[in-house]
Structure formats: C-alpha cells, structure tokens
Amino acid sequence: MQNILFILLFSMAFxxxxxxxxxxxxxxxxxxxxxxxxxxFNFPIEEEVYIPIYSDIYCRTRNFKxxxxxxxxxxxxxxxxxxxxxxxxxxxSAGNFIRNYVEKPxxxxxxxxxxxxxxxxxxxxxxxxxxxxxxxxxxxxxxxxQAVMLGHIGQQGVTFTTQGETISQKNELEDKNKADIEK
Numbered sequence: 001m002q003n004i005l006f007i008l009l010f011s012m013a014f015x016x017x018x019x020x021x022x023x024x025x026x027x028x029x030x031x032x033x034x035x036x037x038x039x040x041f042n043f044p045i046e047e048e049v050y051i052p053i054y055s056d057i058y059c060r061t062r063n064f065k066x067x068x069x070x071x072x073x074x075x076x077x078x079x080x081x082x083x084x085x086x087x088x089x090x091x092x093s094a095g096n097f098i099r100n101y102v103e104k105p106x107x108x109x110x111x112x113x114x115x116x117x118x119x120x121x122x123x124x125x126x127x128x129x130x131x132x133x134x135x136x137x138x139x140x141x142x143x144x145x146q147a148v149m150l151g152h153i154g155q156q157g158v159t160f161t162t163q164g165e166t167i168s169q170k171n172e173l174e175d176k177n178k179a180d181i182e183k
Contacts, residue, residue, distance in 0.1 A: 043136030044172040068151040093128030
C-alpha cells in the first residue's frame with residue numbers, strides 16, 4: 001500500500017512539473033505586426049516623449065544588481081483617430097543611442113496598443129536607460145506611454161512602472177488658433 005501511495009504521489013509531482021504547452025504560450029504571446037505608414041511623417045501635432053527604463057536596479061549594495069525585463073507600452077487612447085509613431089529609440093545610461101525599434105513609421109488604430117520588450121539578459125541600457133518615442137496625430141489626442149519593469153530576487157518579485165514625460169512638442173492647430181485670435 002505504501003508503494004502504491006509513493007508511486008501515486010511521485011507521478012502527481014512529475015505531472016505538475018511539466019512545462020506548459022509551448023504552442024498555447026506562443027499563441028497567447030503572439031505579437032501583432034505593426035501597421036507601416038505609407039506616407040511621410042508630417043502631422044499638425046507631434047511630440048517627443050522620454051520614458052525612463054531600468055534594465056537593472058541596485059539591491060543591498062552597489063555591487064549587487066537585480067536584472068529586470070522591461071516592457072514599453074504605447075497605447076492609443078483615441079476612439080476616433082489613429083496614432084502615428086515615428087521613432088522608438090532606446091538609449092543607455094550615458095545617453096548613447098542603442099537601437100530604434102521601428103524601421104519605418106507605424107500607426108496604431110483606434111484604442112490599439114503596441115509593446116516593445118527589453119529582455120532581462122540585455123544589459124546594454126543599464127540602470128539609467130531610456131526610450132525616446134516620437135508620435136504624431138491629425139487631431140489632439142493623449143496617448144499613454146509607459147514602461148513596466150519586473151524581475152525577481154529568489155522568490156521575491158519586483159515590479160514597478162514609469163510614465164512618459166513630453167520633452168518637446170509641435171502643435172500647428174494650437175499655433176493657428178493663437179494666430180487667429182491675435183488678428
């Protein structure tokens with residue numbers, strides 16, 4: 001009886017340690033292909049947004065770092081307008097350009113979201129990494145551009161977010177309205 005119980009417990013432990021179905025995970029994590037913009041990037045409203053990214057953070061001492069996976073999320077909040085993205089540039093702690101995540105300008109449909117991931121093993125950005133995102137639109141809109149970082153120390157998880165901050169903007173619609181008022 002003890003042998004049967006042991007075999008039963010052993011088989012349950014073995015089955016519970018099975019890896020998840022890769023096909024199912026791949027389907028859940030399937031990335032939507034970006035929509036390529038077919039004309040030049042020139043819109044009445046354009047902004048450049050700075051988003052802090054932490055590829056790693058210090059823990060306990062300056063000599064101990066926790067590696068993090070970072071996800072940049074660009075969300076079109078408009079129900080009526082497309083959002084156009086010209087650049088998703090990744091920079092390191094010293095401000096050196098590492099790579100651009102979009103080869104050609106793309107657009108997001110209404111309420112669409114696109115994500116860009118910095119893998120945990122990617123040490124190129126460092127603790128002061130950042131994204132610069134340049135976006136444009138035909139009418140006023142307020143996209144949400146943020147990053148989520150996550151990692152772990154043993155069994156303790158670390159997760160936090162950062163928000164994008166506009167560092168430059170062009171608004172020809174607002175400039176035109178001001179000029180009309182001054183007349």
